[in-house]
Amino acid sequence: MNNLSSFFINGWNHIVDINAYDHLLFVMTLCAAFRLTQWKQILVIITAFTIGHSGTLILSALDIIPANSEIIDMLIPFTIMITAVANIINYDKHSKFSDTKIKYGIALAFGLIHGLAFASNFKFMLFGDNIIMPLFAFNIGIEVGQLFIVLLFMIFLWFYTKLIKGEHFKWNLFVSGAGFGIAATILINAVNGG
Template sequence: MQEFSLYFQEGWQHILDLNGYDHILFVFALCAVYLLNDWKKVLVLVTAFTVGHSVTLALSVLNVIKVPSALIEFLIPVTIVITALGNIFRRSGEPAGMRLNYFFALFFGLIHGMGFSNYLKSMLGSQADILQPLLAFNLGLEFGQIVIVVVLLVLAQLMVGIAGVNKREWTKFVSAAIFGIAFMMSLERLGALTQ
């Protein structure tokens, strides 16, 4: 049980670590179109992201798939850029756009899982039984993502519900800020990828 709690703690601390803010930005971009009363949709969305990154995290840790880390580090901000752009250009209440958000969460989760794998591999070392640590780490990541989502949803509810900011304008503002940060990050990492 001690090992489980160690990896669970590592999972949530890893996702909430401000040094790895790219994952926080992605979760923010993914959820920027929602308010507090959309919490069920958001829970499904974040779970889709977790399912995606759990699959590639497991496959990467088991060395079934191997993708150069420089490529993954470049693709992570690209996923953020695409998600933020989707928010900016989405028409309000568009059902197809909401389904697209679930696809983004699942598919981009696959990419983010490979980003988490190097960290988890370094923790596991040569440990043979990785099922419990893998499960605990993923549950910790999910918990950390839920913390991020709660913060964003409460902030969005305050801005839209209490301060009276137009929901569409709020979504565009948050998504444009995220887009700018992620675009610069993509350019930096592209330079590292091409060296």
């Protein structure tokens, strides 16, 4: 696997593959609190997440910072759970979590953790000395996959709010609650070594 397209495909698969559902779940939970009309804010928060995980992906892939996969496997579901709770609290307009800058900060900080997980996957694929272009292709694959997931998520949200006439609060509650529950299961499995 030394050509750039295979690194792009692996980056894509790391996000959209149902078996890599922890990152997929984080992206969906991150977007759950936003309405369709807030698509620009969704792009900004996804960009904040991207900046975070790109930074640690690059630093870890270049062996500048270490990544302990056991700790990362426990931190990933924890990031999902905190995001889910922040989504529910966000509906209270007087909450400190309703500030958009705090949401972006959370996405950026949690992106740092997710980037370490991406790096362990990337390092597993890497053979040879040339790391820059494969790293770039892998990261672009992650980003394109991430945007694809957000687009699908927004299509489902459109169907729910426009065709079914569902309330956004219930959508947020369902997606965030499901994200929290699945992440809690992942965390329990990681703690128990499964």
